[in-house]
Amino acid sequence: xxxxxxxxxxxxxxxxxxxxxxxxxxxxxxxxxxxxxxxxxxxxxxxxxxxxxxxxxxxxxxxxxxxxxxxxxxxxxxxxxxxxxxxxxxxxxxxxxxxxxxxxxxxxxxxxxxxxxxxxxxxxxxxxxxxxxxxxxxxxxxxxxxxxxxxxxxxxxxxxxxxxxxxxxxxxxxxxxxxxxxxxxxxxxxxxxxxxxxxxxxxxxxxx
Amino acid sequence: xxxxxxxxxxxxxxxxxxxxxxxxxxxxxxxxxxxxxxxxxxxxxxxxxxxxxxxxxxxxxxxxxxxxxxxxxxxxxxxxxxxxxxxxxxxxxxxxxxxxxxxxxxxxxxxxxxxxxxxxxxxxxxxxxxxxxxxxxxxxxxxxxxxxxxxxxxxxxxxxxxxxxxxxxxxxxxxxxxxxxxxxxxxxxxxxxxxxxxxxxxxxxxxx
DNA sequence: CTAAAAATCCCCTTTTTCGTGGAGATCTGA
DNA sequence: TCAGATCTCCACGAAAAAGGGGATTTTTAG
Numbered sequence: 001x002x003x004x005x006x007x008x009x010x011x012x013x014x015x016x017x018x019x020x021x022x023x024x025x026x027x028x029x030x031x032x033x034x035x036x037x038x039x040x041x042x043x044x045x046x047x048x049x050x051x052x053x054x055x056x057x058x059x060x061x062x063x064x065x066x067x068x069x070x071x072x073x074x075x076x077x078x079x080x081x082x083x084x085x086x087x088x089x090x091x092x093x094x095x096x097x098x099x100x101x102x103x104x105x106x107x108x109x110x111x112x113x114x115x116x117x118x119x120x121x122x123x124x125x126x127x128x129x130x131x132x133x134x135x136x137x138x139x140x141x142x143x144x145x146x147x148x149x150x151x152x153x154x155x156x157x158x159x160x161x162x163x164x165x166x167x168x169x170x171x172x173x174x175x176x177x178x179x180x181x182x183x184x185x186x187x188x189x190x191x192x193x194x195x196x197x198x199x200x201x202x203x204x205x206x207x208x
Numbered sequence: 209x210x211x212x213x214x215x216x217x218x219x220x221x222x223x224x225x226x227x228x229x230x231x232x233x234x235x236x237x238x239x240x241x242x243x244x245x246x247x248x249x250x251x252x253x254x255x256x257x258x259x260x261x262x263x264x265x266x267x268x269x270x271x272x273x274x275x276x277x278x279x280x281x282x283x284x285x286x287x288x289x290x291x292x293x294x295x296x297x298x299x300x301x302x303x304x305x306x307x308x309x310x311x312x313x314x315x316x317x318x319x320x321x322x323x324x325x326x327x328x329x330x331x332x333x334x335x336x337x338x339x340x341x342x343x344x345x346x347x348x349x350x351x352x353x354x355x356x357x358x359x360x361x362x363x364x365x366x367x368x369x370x371x372x373x374x375x376x377x378x379x380x381x382x383x384x385x386x387x388x389x390x391x392x393x394x395x396x397x398x399x400x401x402x403x404x405x406x407x408x409x410x411x412x413x414x415x416x
Numbered sequence: 417c418t419a420a421a422a423a424t425c426c427c428c429t430t431t432t433t434c435g436t437g438g439a440g441a442t443c444t445g446a
Numbered sequence: 447t448c449a450g451a452t453c454t455c456c457a458c459g460a461a462a463a464a465g466g467g468g469a470t471t472t473t474t475a476g
Contacts, residue, residue: 063413067413094302096413122333123331123333124333125330125331125332125333148451148452148453149452150452150453150454151452158403159403159404159407160404160407161399161400161401161403161404161407162400163401163431163432163433164432164433165431165432173453173454173455174454174455174456176454176455176456176457177453177454177455179432179433179434180453180454180455180456181453182433182434183433183434183435183436186434191369192369192370193369193371193433193434193462194402194403194432194433194434195366195367195369195402195403195405195406196367196368196369196406197403198403198404198406198407198410199367199368199369199406199409199410199415201407202406202407202410202411203410205271205275205304207407356421356422356423357422358422358423358424359422371461371462371463372462372463373461373462381423381424381425382424382425382426383425384424384425384426384427385423385424385425387462387463387464388423388424388425389423390463390464391463391464391465394464400464401432401463401464402463402464
């Protein structure tokens with residue numbers, strides 16, 4: 001018998017999940033929370049196998065709560081749930097310890113599948129192909145003005161915290177050159193300064 | 209009949225995958241490449257359903273190649289393969305359009321499962337629970353000196369490219385205060401400057 | 417209540433980055 | 447071969463951040 005705990009602030013969603021899960025064999029709901037604080041408190045006494053966690057909660061962000069639960073109750077398998085299947089949300093959840101991701105439009109089979117998969121210790125991700133093959137993911141790569149090899153090299157060092165001077169020493173060019181590369185990247189990518197340049201770079205995987 | 213293309217620079221791995229896949233029903237190998245350039249060239253004539261892509265290639269990084277293939281051949285479903293099941297690699301691959309992730313130690317069933325799953329348009333991730341429940345993921349959350357609410361707020365604005373001055377105006381405090389928060393974060397997180405602060409922050413999901 | 421933590425503010429100097437505008441050298445693909 | 451991209455370098459001033467101090471007021475949690 002696998003015990004499930006639901007954390008979501010939308011009563012409708014909670015009821016929906018509840019009725020779907022209770023119809024499935026081998027599963028039962030062991031608790032519900034409508035916000036992060038309530039969830040943490042209840043988890044001190046109830047210990048579910050799987051926790052279905054909404055990404056958007058009223059008090060704390062789902063990602064933060066995910067991190068917290070992972071730390072305090074590492075045995076609980078967390079499955080993120082949300083309305084959208086955004087790649088960025090998904091990878092964020094994975095980084096913070098979620099074992100799965102479900103969209104709210106998931107079918108009963110998908111929910112059962114997700115729970116079974118995470119119980120086996122694997123990651124489960126529900127995503128429909130139409131979404132994945134469309135623009136949003138293309139935009140990321142297509143809209144990117146491409147940086148030159150040298151620029152990427154400099155960018156990498158900037159991200160590591162080196163100053164123009166230190167980079168210049170490292171790649172045997174003058175400080176002016178490094179500075180020019182930095183400025184060109186800021187212009188190319190349409191950001192306002194080094195801080196936002198690095199943010200952009202990390203978010204777009206331009207940095208190792 | 210699902211056609212598979214393999215990109216990996218280790219002949220042993222290629223042979224292994226080949227023999228495993230050829231024994232499975234409904235699958236066949238339509239091509240092999242030992243590096244990124246060869247892969248791109250061959251893909252101009254051969255059009256596989258699924259591409260198994262090693263993360264570590266001699267010429268370009270697997271992530272870059274993944275992005276490139278996604279852009280030029282959006283119909284091909286890419287499954288990343290690597291020796292390790294590092295969360296950071298996994299989320300990087302997802303961000304760049306991969307539909308799945310397999311460790312090289314995967315069994316024949318897992319490989320078949322992965323291919324079937326991505327063909328259905330879902331993400332497939334192979335990960336063993338022992339790995340996921342161990343330190344590395346705990347380290348991320350446990351080692352993090354926690355930033356205060358105010359610091360996170362300032363951090364967010366810094367990442368958006370605002371200067372101390374602009375942030376000060378926004379949150380109605382003096383520039384000195386914002387500067388102090390910035391310095392404290394740099395010290396707390398043990399980074400050298402704002403650039404590396406932002407890199408750290410984005411990589412650890414401290415920024416929305 | 418009280419100690420610790422957080423948030424606020426200020427000084428100073430040095431270093432780094434930003435903004436602007438330019439310019440020669442080298443590489444590379446059509 | 448020849449244009450265009452890339453890489454290299456520079457100057458100048460203004461603005462911002464780094465590094466080092468120190469200090470007071472709120473908030474928070476036990």
